[in-house]
Amino acid sequence: MRALIIRRWPYGESDLVLRLLTERNELVSAFAAGARKSRKRFPHQFDQSGVYEVNWQKEQSQRQLVRIDSAELIEFAAQLSSSLESWSRWLIVLEWTSHQEEGADFERLLQLRSALRTDEGSLRFHEFFLEEMLNHGLSPETEICVECGQGLKAPSPLRFDLQKGGATHLNCSSGIELSVGTRDFLARRLESSPQLSELDQITVPFLTQQLGRELKAQSFFSQLTGQDRPTSLAPSQTAFQR
Numbered sequence: 001m002r003a004l005i006i007r008r009w010p011y012g013e014s015d016l017v018l019r020l021l022t023e024r025n026e027l028v029s030a031f032a033a034g035a036r037k038s039r040k041r042f043p044h045q046f047d048q049s050g051v052y053e054v055n056w057q058k059e060q061s062q063r064q065l066v067r068i069d070s071a072e073l074i075e076f077a078a079q080l081s082s083s084l085e086s087w088s089r090w091l092i093v094l095e096w097t098s099h100q101e102e103g104a105d106f107e108r109l110l111q112l113r114s115a116l117r118t119d120e121g122s123l124r125f126h127e128f129f130l131e132e133m134l135n136h137g138l139s140p141e142t143e144i145c146v147e148c149g150q151g152l153k154a155p156s157p158l159r160f161d162l163q164k165g166g167a168t169h170l171n172c173s174s175g176i177e178l179s180v181g182t183r184d185f186l187a188r189r190l191e192s193s194p195q196l197s198e199l200d201q202i203t204v205p206f207l208t209q210q211l212g213r214e215l216k217a218q219s220f221f222s223q224l225t226g227q228d229r230p231t232s233l234a235p236s237q238t239a240f241q242r
Contacts, residue, residue, distance in 0.1 A: 001022050001023060001024070001053070001054055001055070002022070002023040002051060002052065002053060002054075002074070002106075003020040003021060003022045003023065003028075003051075003052050003053075003054045004020065004021045004048075004051060004052075004094075004106070004109060004110075004113075005018060005019075005020060005046050005047070005048045005050065005052070005094075006018075006019040006020060006021050006027065006048075006094050006097050006098045007019040007094065007095070007098045008046055008048070010036060011031070013036075013037075014033075014034045014035070014036045014037040014038075015031065015032060015033050015034060015035060015036065016031075016032045016035040016036060016046060017029070017030070017031055017032075017065065018030045018031075018032060018046060018068070019098055020054065021097060021103070021104055021106055021109065022054075022106065023106045023107075024106070025103045025104060025105055025106050026103045027097075027098075027100065027103050027104070028056075028066060029064055029065050029066070030054075030056055030065060030066050030067070030068050031065040031066070031067050031068065032046065032067075032068045032071070033067065033068075035068075041070070042071060043073075044071075044073040044076075046071065047073075047076070047081070048090070048091070048094060049076060049077040049078075049080045049081040049087070049090070049113075050073045050074075050075060050076050050077070051073075051074055051075040051110070052071045052072060052073055052074060053071070053072045053074050054068060054070070054071045055068070055069045055070045055071070056068045056069055057069055077113060077117060079117040080113065080116055080117050084224065085122075085221075085224065085225075086116045086117065086121055088217060088220060088221040088224055089116055089121070089122070089125045089221070090113065090116055091217040091220075092125075092204060092215060092217040092218050092221060093109065093112060093125070093128065094217075095215045095216065095217045095218075096129075096132070096204075096215060097109065099213060108128075112124055112125065112128050122196050123194075123196070126185070126194070126196075126199045126203050127190070129203040129204055129207060130185075130186070130188060130203065132207060133203075133206075133207060136207070136210075136211065138165075138206075138207065138210050138211075140160070140165055140166045140167070140186050140202075140206055141165060141166025141167060142166065142167050142183050142184075142186050142187040143167075143187075144166075145166075145167065145168045145169050145172055146161055146164040146165065146166035146167065146168055147161065147164065147168045147169070147172035147173055148168075148169065148172050150169070152167055152169065152183075154180045154183075155180050156169070156170070157170040157177075158170060158177075158178040158179075158180075158183060159172070159173045159174070159175040159176060159177060159178055160173075160175050160176040160177075160178045160198075160201075160202055161173045161175040162175065162176070162202070162205055162206055162209055163209070165206065165210060167183055167186075176198060176201045176202060177198065178198060178202075179194070179195050179198060180192075181193040181194045181195060182194040182195050182198040182199060182202070185199065186202070186203075197225075200221075200225055200227065201227055204218050205218070
């Protein structure tokens, strides 16, 4: 069965515990014995940029993990893993997916994975999280100032207030600068021309704040793009561990 590696944890000296998304849109927790040392059985080491053909057998005990018998890497996204920004966006998507309780759309993630290897990848990333807003019944306010309650008239300068979940007049908030194109994008006018630097500060942070989630990959991405880099942390010191 085809699967994506959503998360991976070391277990003991040589094993891995994995969270997989299967082509049946199911999230499965699995155990790969010796995966960190057995280059013969698992030469790919379950890289998160790959698509795998996985075979497993249920454990005989009451544990919910299933034991992986074999896993073959059938597609490797070299372009994805060679770009730190694209790789970081992909890890955000995977970590977000790991929080889902009822699985996720396997083909949708494959399409996004392909898009992230192109120039359109960043925009497709934000479209993905716009859909996630809808799935969770969340939409940022884009027509009325969330601070003063007055209408927002384009092309007046605007801001976005993450805490209050919507756009404000320039003088009503000290939030994120918001261009008209970005506001239209958030309002799902997908023919608009948003500023990616603004979207990077809004879409995922808005969702995680509204749902009370914390994504480690998003924190790294914010440092990578200079949105949340501590003054004492030099760029050369920034590192990410899968």
